[in-house]
Amino acid sequence: MSDPYETTEAHLDRLLGRALNSFDLPDLLVERLGTALAHSSALHSSHHSTITGLHRETYRHTHLLADGSAVSLWELAYRSDVAEPMRHELFGSRTELVLAVERLFGGDSGGPAAELEFHGLLPGDEGGPDADATGPAAELFGRMASLPEQRRTYAVDESADHARRVLRRAENADRPGPDTARLLRTAYAHQITQAFGRRQYLADGRDAGFSLYEHAFVLLDGTELSLWEVEHTATPDGRHMCEVYASETAAREAMEVRARVR
Numbered sequence: 034m035s036d037p038y039e040t041t042e043a044h045l046d047r048l049l050g051r052a053l054n055s056f057d058l059p060d061l062l063v064e065r066l067g068t069a070l071a072h073s074s075a076l077h078s079s080h081h082s083t084i085t086g087l088h089r090e091t092y093r094h095t096h097l098l099a100d101g102s103a104v105s106l107w108e109l110a111y112r113s114d115v116a117e118p119m120r121h122e123l124f125g126s127r128t129e130l131v132l133a134v135e136r137l138f139g140g141d142s143g144g145p146a147a148e149l150e151f152h153g154l155l156p157g158d159e160g161g162p163d164a165d166a167t168g169p170a171a172e173l174f175g176r177m178a179s180l181p182e183q184r185r186t187y188a189v190d191e192s193a194d195h196a197r198r199v200l201r202r203a204e205n206a207d208r209p210g211p212d213t214a215r216l217l218r219t220a221y222a223h224q225i226t227q228a229f230g231r232r233q234y235l236a237d238g239r240d241a242g243f244s245l246y247e248h249a250f251v252l253l254d255g256t257e258l259s260l261w262e263v264e265h266t267a268t269p270d271g272r273h274m275c276e277v278y279a280s281e282t283a284a285r286e287a288m289e290v291r292a293r294v295r
Contacts (some may be wrong), residue, residue, distance in 0.1 A: 041072045041096065048094060048106060052123040056182050065104055069096035076227035077107070080186040086114040089138070091130060110135055164229035187251050196220050199248055199260055203277035205287070209260065213279060216258060221251040228281070229260075242266050243288055247281070267291040 039047075046064055049055045078092040089111040096104050107130040109122045120248040124130045196217035200209065228245045262285035263276045278284040 034062075040111075041069045044072050044094070045069065048108065048121075048123060051121045052108070054122045058125060059125060062104065065098060066106075069104075070099055071097040079225060079227075080188065081190070082188055086116075088115070088119070089134075090111050091134075096107055097149060098120075110138075111137065129143060150183040155215075173266060186220070186286075187224050189222045192220040192223040192250055193218050195223055196250060196260065198250070199277060201261075202275045202281070204274055205276035205278075208277045209279045213258070216252060217250060217260075219253040220258070221253060222251040224249045225228060243292060245281075245284055245288065263288055 043281045049058075049063075062180050074092055080087065080089040080150050080193075082088075083257060089109070092108040092110070094106045094108060096106070098104060107124045107127055109124070109130060110119050112119050122133060135239050143280060195212070200214055200217070203209075226247045226249065228247050243263060244264045246262045248262060250260075251292070252258060259281075261278045261281050262276070264273065265276075265288070266273055268274050276284075276287060278287060
């Protein structure tokens with residue numbers, strides 16, 4: 034994720050400078066990005082394998098332009114082995130990003146049999162990259178808090194223990210209880226997705242940062258179960274705190290209670 038204090042100009046220079054395929058971006062797109070006034074970055078998907086060393090992440094970088102519209106760049110960051118440096122590629126649409134993943138990692142985009150790939154319907158890009166983002170900055174960044182539908186990539190990697198650790202660090206009294214914990218003992222694959230990138234708000238007159246993560250699990254009976262983790266610093270002493278909820282709605286409601294935007 035980008036530095037919250039990084040200027041939009043520096044952010045763009047960094048993205049374009051490290052992308053192996055920046056010369057493939059349309060000139061008109063790059064020209065429009067030159068008028069960007071603000072930006073926001075969010076993790077779109079993540080795939081890691083401790084077996085092969087494959088590390089793959091996709092990000093959506095949305096830029097508010099001077100004319101009030103917005104443009105998104107989709108970034109693919111990957112390496113096939115822990116000893117390799119990360120490679121970065123940029124795309125002007127989600128469709129191009131998906132095609133690149135298929136090209137680089139094969140038809141199932143997954144890797145060895147120990148890794149499970151569950152394919153869902155990925156929304157198209159009808160209307161182009163600007164179709165879902167218009168209006169003032171406040172409206173734009175509010176909408177970007179919602180994670181778009183995406184294909185899930187589950188990795189087998191001590192998932193039951195991961196679920197136990199997520200529940201153990203939850204400090205909220207209304208966290209999922211023993212019934213959920215028992216179900217998650219049968220988890221054998223999981224995926225972590227950042228549904229809401231770190232944002233700074235004023236909570237009771239103080240700066241407070243908020244992030245929201247979905248921890249999605251596959252159980253032995255084939256069902257899926259998610260935990261929604263809120264990380265924030267809206268505490269009396271400004272310390273970092275984790276809360277866990279059984280639904281996205283409950284997690285977002287908790288964030289709204291703690292955040293007083295002014």
